[in-house]
Amino acid sequence: MPKAVFYKTNSIIYFKGDQSDKVYILNSGKVSLNYEDIESGQELHDLVKTGEFFGTKSGLGRFAREETALVLSDAQCMAFSVEEFEALVLKNIPLILKMLKVFSNQLRRIQKQVQTLLAAEEHVNPENGLFSIGDYYLKKQAYDQAVYVFKRYLVFYPSGAQATQALKNIELAETYAKRYGSGKGPDTPQAVKQSQKAGPEIVRDVEKPQTTKTLSDTGQRYYHAVSLISQEKYEEAFKEFKAIAAEAQDEEFQTKSQYEMGRCLFYLKQFDKCVALYTTWIQKYPKHPDVKDALYFIGTSYLNQKDNVKAVGIFKKVLSMTPESESLYQKTKKMLKQAEGAK
Incomplete structure (x- = not known):
């Protein structure tokens, strides 16, 4: 129906x-x-x-x-x-x-x-096109969508002409999302100029990521490893993420790399290791925005191991944390139905 x-x-x-x-x-x-x-x-x-x-x-x-x-x-x-x-x-x-x-x-x-x-004999530049989509969402104050698109840009073009600006825009969108919420906040791209009229506190929050952050070697390595996942080179990606997690001084990339290691283990069908890694990761970062996705991988790992009771419990937890409008909700609902049918 x-x-x-x-x-x-x-x-x-x-x-x-x-x-x-x-x-x-x-x-x-x-x-x-x-x-x-x-x-x-x-x-x-x-x-x-x-x-x-x-x-x-x-x-x-x-x-x-x-x-x-x-x-x-x-x-x-x-x-x-x-x-x-x-x-x-x-x-x-x-x-x-x-x-x-x-x-x-x-x-x-x-x-x-x-x-x-x-x-x-004209050809559209796909790199510029993808960046423009992210810029469109940022201007429309659709911050979650802007972050998603700019991250996709960095996956496909980690050394692209606008990689540094994409990283700045990610941080700007995340800053505005936390401060104002979706659909609200200063107009962009003149957001920094307008924020100066609002007071020094906002200026400090916005200007710091805009002027001091660049796409570091670690950032380029991270997004290169993400691209390896899209190419289904999971073992290579896992090794790169593991190295970044061990070496990086930037906690953001350490956290992201540890999360991506779990994805690699899942795609390699090493479900025990995937569950163990994500369990430890969630305990360490319980408020990370990717916790719901990590739980989804844990539940799916249990389902692949025929441990349907645990899978059902995890999937129900994911549904309780996820708005129905998100694609994760629909995916999890489908997997829950599969797990309950196999019990």
């Missing part, structure tokens, strides 16, 4: 590049589909109207999302699996005609853009 899912303002339904077979229909609220124009390289925004469907092409085709779906105001969507959506379409001829019209217009627009792009 299709499910009604609620999303809060500034939350993300899915990111560009995500893999999913879900198709959505907007019941209420506002959702924007943000994507990069292949001709100009600029980010475009399509507003989804109430009653319209989105995520259709990638959902039905089972390929990566081509756009990011951002919630502009509290929204309720119906989430369909491919099978559920196909069943709906087969019973609704007007919906089929509407889909054909939408796809036809999109194909004509894309064909025209591609022809223009090829004729001008």
